[in-house]
Amino acid sequence: MKEETRYIFSKGELTRKDHSIRFKHDKGNLYLPIKDTKELFCFEDITISTKIIDLFAKTGIVLHFFNYYGHYSGTFYPREYLLSGNLTVKQAQTYLDKKRRLDIAKAIVQGIANNIYTTLYHYYRHGKIEIKIFLDWLRQDVPNLLLSVQNIKQLLMVEGTIWSRFYQTFAIFLPEDFILYKRIKRPPDNPINALISFGNSLLYAKTLSQIYHTHLDPTISFLHEPGESRFSLCLDLCEVFKPIIVYKTIFECVNNRKLTVGRHFMKELNYCILNETGRKIFIQSFENRLNEVFQHPKLKRKITYKQAIRLDAYKLIKFILEDKPFIPFILEEKM
Numbered sequence: 001m002k003e004e005t006r007y008i009f010s011k012g013e014l015t016r017k018d019h020s021i022r023f024k025h026d027k028g029n030l031y032l033p034i035k036d037t038k039e040l041f042c043f044e045d046i047t048i049s050t051k052i053i054d055l056f057a058k059t060g061i062v063l064h065f066f067n068y069y070g071h072y073s074g075t076f077y078p079r080e081y082l083l084s085g086n087l088t089v090k091q092a093q094t095y096l097d098k099k100r101r102l103d104i105a106k107a108i109v110q111g112i113a114n115n116i117y118t119t120l121y122h123y124y125r126h127g128k129i130e131i132k133i134f135l136d137w138l139r140q141d142v143p144n145l146l147l148s149v150q151n152i153k154q155l156l157m158v159e160g161t162i163w164s165r166f167y168q169t170f171a172i173f174l175p176e177d178f179i180l181y182k183r184i185k186r187p188p189d190n191p192i193n194a195l196i197s198f199g200n201s202l203l204y205a206k207t208l209s210q211i212y213h214t215h216l217d218p219t220i221s222f223l224h225e226p227g228e229s230r231f232s233l234c235l236d237l238c239e240v241f242k243p244i245i246v247y248k249t250i251f252e253c254v255n256n257r258k259l260t261v262g263r264h265f266m267k268e269l270n271y272c273i274l275n276e277t278g279r280k281i282f283i284q285s286f287e288n289r290l291n292e293v294f295q296h297p298k299l300k301r302k303i304t305y306k307q308a309i310r311l312d313a314y315k316l317i318k319f320i321l322e323d324k325p326f327i328p329f330i331l332e333e334k335m
Contacts, residue, residue, distance in 0.1 A: 008041065012025030013047040014040075015052055039206075040062070042063065062209045066201065070198045070201065072201040091216065108236055109158060109159045111240035111329065113142045114138075115329075120169060163183070166243075167180045188272055189272055194265060198279070203241060206290065206309065210310040211234060237313060258281050259281055259282065291306060295334065296334060297333065312328050
């Protein structure tokens with residue numbers, strides 16, 4: 001598989017050299033082939049010129065920036081090469097149609113519940129029977145709650161309850177150092193909050209890269225309110241993949257002791273962040289899971305979870321244009 005995603009952890013300068021991207025840093029020059037590079041993740045101060053930006057725009061390379069604390073800062077999003085005025089109009093009309101918007105948003109929340117269920121069922125099968133109460137609630141009660149929801153505000157309350165109860169299960173199968181007592185986002189105040197924030201930021205950026213290769217407008221969303229200075233559709237589409245990609249990566253890294261509090265985290269004032277070694281370990285596991293291959297039962301071919309994100313974007317287009325039911329990716333069914 002081609003290495004389409006590149007991660008930069010050092011300060012330096014990005015320039016063009018023939019058919020390569022040259023990254024000049026204190027240890028020398030690193031050359032990245034243009035034709036194989038689809039996205040760059042930058043975790044340090046990077047100097048770039050208008051020439052390299054023009055190159056990224058022409059070749060469709062997406063550039064994601066993260067700050068010192070590992071928080072997502074922004075994205076250089078090349079001019080869109082897949083434009084559809086018709087779809088943009090229909091996407092906005094779907095947002096304005098309260099019933100259709102609610103249908104999409106409910107499907108996303110049900111997708112979150114489905115994938116949390118499958119993620120946690122692994123631990124139930126391996127003897128963590130305390131999880132059963134939550135699993136039964138996800139399978140039996142959540143669908144009924146969603147049927148009774150009348151608006152987005154009520155739906156967000158149901159979603160919040162799902163995540164809150166999910167976090168409470170961490171004490172059952174994670175070491176004490178990684179138990180989540182309260183979800184704190186900015187700033188993350190302990191190792192588990194730091195991992196969740198970092199993983200969610202990576203997935204948000206990955207989702208934006210996938211939307212870029214569709215005709216969807218990333219600023220028009222359905223579960224989350226469209227807002228200024230953010231690609232809110234990314235927040236929608238990445239929600240159902242968080243249990244599969246972000247949380248499974250966290251559980252693997254923590255339970256297999258790839259990441260430990262003493263070796264891979266830094267505490268600064270009220271911040272807790274991964275150090276560089278910790279980030280690299282987490283990113284490697286994150287990429288492995290994102291690029292994990294499985295057989296898609298309907299397409300009859302092998303795909304990755306990264307491709308599944310783009311397929312969900314295509315499902316949304318089908319709903320917007322053709323009223324085909326929107327059912328986000330279900331881990332249990334692999335489709």
